[in-house]
Amino acid sequence: MRVKDKLITAVTILAGIVLSGGAFLVERREELTDAAEYVMCVIDKEEAVDDPKKIALTFDDGPHPYYTEQLLDGLKERGAKASFFVMGKQAEAYPELVLRMQTEGHLVGNHTYSHLQLGKNNRETFKSELIKTNELLSGITGEEPQYVRPPYGSWDKSFESELTMIPVLWTIDPMDWCSSDVNGIVQKVTKKAEENAVILMHDEYKSSVTAALEIVDILQKQGYEFVTVDEILFD
Numbered sequence: 001m002r003v004k005d006k007l008i009t010a011v012t013i014l015a016g017i018v019l020s021g022g023a024f025l026v027e028r029r030e031e032l033t034d035a036a037e038y039v040m041c042v043i044d045k046e047e048a049v050d051d052p053k054k055i056a057l058t059f060d061d062g063p064h065p066y067y068t069e070q071l072l073d074g075l076k077e078r079g080a081k082a083s084f085f086v087m088g089k090q091a092e093a094y095p096e097l098v099l100r101m102q103t104e105g106h107l108v109g110n111h112t113y114s115h116l117q118l119g120k121n122n123r124e125t126f127k128s129e130l131i132k133t134n135e136l137l138s139g140i141t142g143e144e145p146q147y148v149r150p151p152y153g154s155w156d157k158s159f160e161s162e163l164t165m166i167p168v169l170w171t172i173d174p175m176d177w178c179s180s181d182v183n184g185i186v187q188k189v190t191k192k193a194e195e196n197a198v199i200l201m202h203d204e205y206k207s208s209v210t211a212a213l214e215i216v217d218i219l220q221k222q223g224y225e226f227v228t229v230d231e232i233l234f235d
């Protein structure tokens, strides 16, 4: 039965009860509450199954030897995918974590070698950091990275054709790097959550990882599906 039909049935039953008189309502109050809860549950569940809304969690600056591992464990338990924009120097130090990201279905992207911000006078250095990091990542995963998250969002469009790379920015930034308030981070993200949103977080902090997993739990219950960011960019 479709959600609309279920609603019509529920309204019809309720109208019948009201027409049959107030005494009936008082006597059967508990049963009616149970029935209403049941109907709402079925509707919630059906909406979640019918209409998975895609959303992307993205993590910058890792991998971190401890917190990234915790995050990967939590994402695996929840069947959620994420996108990791790793720094070359971190990937060099913890290649096993980069390989684990890829093996478990996450997207591995480039966040420069040393977290360099593109400015007016460092175009060539910036480009060489992207190339060096791409080489490092493809050496670990066997795949050439296609996606880049430029540190601080500073980007030069001509790199897209020069390096065949796609920049990935974000739509929700809870500023998790400057707060250890897990609940605050969770609230900022869940309040702004919408279909095809791209959430920016960092997997080098305990509070960020704890918040990210809570965010997954809350939004999955609301019918969101956590996908890699390419699924949102090319939907």
Ligand SMILES: [Zn+2]
Binding pocket: 060, 061, 111, 115, 151, 152
């Ligand atoms: Zn960063």
